[in-house]
Amino acid sequence: MPKNYAFIGLFGSGKTEVAINWALKLREEHEKVAIIDGDIISPYFRTRDVAEKLEKLGLVTVYPKGALRNADLPVITGAAIGYLVNEEYKTVIDVGGEENGVVVLGYLKPYLGNVEISMVVNIARPFSSTVDGIIKAYEILRSVARIKVDYLINNANLSYETTPELIHKGEEILSKVSEIIEVPVKFSVVPDFIEEKNFKFPVFKIHRFIEMEKL
Template sequence: MGTGIRRITIFTGHLGSGKTELAINFALSLKERGLPTSLIDLDVVNPYFRTRLVREKLEQLGLTVICPRGEWMRADLPALPPAIRGVLEDPGRYGVFDVGGDEVGATVLGRFKPLLPAKDYHLWFVVNACRPFTRDKEGIINMLESIEKACRLKVTGLVSNTNLGAATGWQTIVAGHRVVQDAARVLNLPVVMAAARGDLAEELRAHLPPGLPVLPLNLFMQTPWQDF
C-alpha cells in the first residue's frame, strides 16, 4: 500500500465498519512486502468479529497474531498479552492494531499512549457510510471525536470502507466514499485508502480519485450463523 506507512498502524471505527477485515488484510500486505509484522487484537467490544477467532488460519499464512488465548479468548475484558508492549518497543517490528469500535475499546488503546511517539504511528478511522451512525459527515465526525477523546490520541486519516456485505457493488462504495470525503474535508484529514472485496477492487479504481490506494480484501470473518 502506497507510501507513508509507519511502524505502527491502528485501525478503529464504529461497530460494522469492517475494521477487523481491514486490519487483517493490511497486516498481510505488510508481511507480503517482507516486513516483520504482528497483528494485535485489541477488540474488547464485538464478540463475533475478532481477529482472535481466525488466529490459527492467519498463523498458517505466516502472520504473527497477538491476542488473549485460552480461557481469556472470548472474554469481554481487556486481558492484554504482555507481547503487545514488545511490539511497540521493538523498532524493527511492524504492528497492526485492531481496536474496539467505541469509547470502551478506545480507552483500552489509551493505555499505550506513552509508547506511541507521534511520528511512529498512524491511527486510521474506518468508515462504512451504510452504517446507522456514520451515514453522513456529522455522524462520522461525532463518532471520530468520541473515540479520540476516549483514547487521548488523534486520528491521522480516514479509510473509506462503505459496504453492504455480499450485496455490495462498486456504486455503493463510490457513493459512500463521497460521504467520507465530505467528512475528511471538515476534519482536515486525508482519506488514506479505500477498501473493497477482491472481486470489486480493480473496477472500483476506475471510479475513485486517481492515486487513491485501494486495498483488495480477502474476507476472513464469518457471522456465527455461517458456521452451520
C-alpha cells in the same frame, strides 16, 4: 514509514477485516509482522477467531492465550506492548468499536511510538451514514483515545452485497468529512469480488476472513 498501525472506528465499521488485510500487505515486504487483537468489546468475530489461519499466512497474532482467549473480560495481553516497542516488528493493532473500545488505544499510547492511526468508516452502518454522524464519531473517538487521527478509510460496504456505487457514495461523503476535519482519506476498501478499479481514492483490495454461511 510508520512502525505501527492502528485502526479505530464505530461498531461494525470493518476495522478487523481492514486490519487483517493491512497486516498481510505489510507481510509481503516485511519478514516480521504482528497483529494485535485489541478488541475488548466484541465477544466474537474477532482477529483471534481466525488466528490459526493468519499464523499460517505468516503473521504473529497477539491476543490473550489459553483460557483467557474466550473470557468475557477486557484483557489486553502484555505481549501487545512488547510487539509495539520491538523495532524488528511491523505491528498492526485492531481496536474494538465505539468509545469503550478505543480506550485501549489511550492506554497503549506511551508505547505506540511512530504510529499511523486510521479511522475506518462504513456509510452503510447506522450512526455513520451522514457527514454529521461521521464527524460526531470522529470527535468522540479521538477525544476518548487522546490521539490524533492521521487518515480516514472509506470502507463503505454491505458485506457480500457491496457495489461500486456504494463505494463511490462513501467516497463522496468522506470527501466532505475530510474537507471539514482536515484529515485525508488513505484509501477506499474494495472487496475482491468487485472488478472496477476507477475510484477517486487509492484502492485497497481486501479478502474477507470473518464469514458466516451465506444464504
